[in-house]
Amino acid sequence: MNKKITLTSVMAILCICLSAQRPQVTTLPVNERLSNLVINNLINYPGDTASINTLTGNNSKMLLIDFWFTSCAPCIKQIPKLDSLQQQFKDQLQILMVTFEPDSLVIPFITKWEQRHCKKLSVPVATADTLLQAHFNQGSRPNYAFIAADRVNMGYTSKAFINATVIKEVLAKMKEEVNLRGYQRNPQQ
Template identity: 30%
Template sequence: MKIIIAVHTLLMLTCFTITASATSISTSDTTTTPDFSLIDSNGKNISIHSLQGKVVFINFWATWCQPCVQEMPSINELKESFNGNDQVVFLTIDVDAELPKSKAYMDNKHFTLPVYAATTAIPRVFYYHSIPTTTILDKNGEIIWHVEGGKDYTSPEIRRILTEHIESK
């Protein structure tokens, strides 16, 4: 009986410690959006923080992911609707970092979406092993929208979110 009580106590303490750690991690993540670096299919390097001052649409995907492939035409259509607007940036990040393969996919489909791969660890606040995942950052680099799973990006909701933040000072 004493062993059972000791095991239960140990489990409760472990759960409390994990919960306390998770709470402190998520609290710190909401105050400052972490940075990470990317490389595009032409070898150009950028960081998320270097894009501050612009609204940033980030989509994490892979060529083998069926929901990713299904939503890609709507992401491309959304990007095209903002064509020529230098206040918004679209990033499609291949989580497998297979840039030649993902670039060939985009070219084959006649999509104009730029393809990137992470060159540093991607913070969990952006992506954590679930694709597709999409995050939108405001001009200050703060997360304003985040969704895991496929979505139709031709919806008025997404266009409204982007437009409102593009037009904000």
């Protein structure tokens, strides 16, 4: 009996110690700066990983993160619009589609989408993601996070109102705010 209690106690302490050593990721508040995370499992991108700084063109582009999944009808409906916006604003904006789903679901989905639309998707996709999901957990899909060129969280929306007019307005606001904050003077922070 004492051996069972001792073993159970040791295992409980070990579990507490191990969970305490895991880095805790919390939702990034608006107006807070995102660290230069490395995003893994990228498809439709030159490499399979990229840092946030790389995605923002080394602090020259806004990053629009689109949280989606392959069986979300509103998410799928937004893909042509996101693809068009990526092409229209390619020098000022990087859109990144992010899903918790694995490559085995996403790659066939993207292939079918490209065949159906007779074009290659211009937006990179991060699959099997947990890191960005933790930083920007808003629950609903589609869900968007606007990250300024200096990696500051400009806000979230779950509305499907993303269009060229909204992007132009957010880009103008971002430029003003980025200049005021001055982070771009030391982009590696």
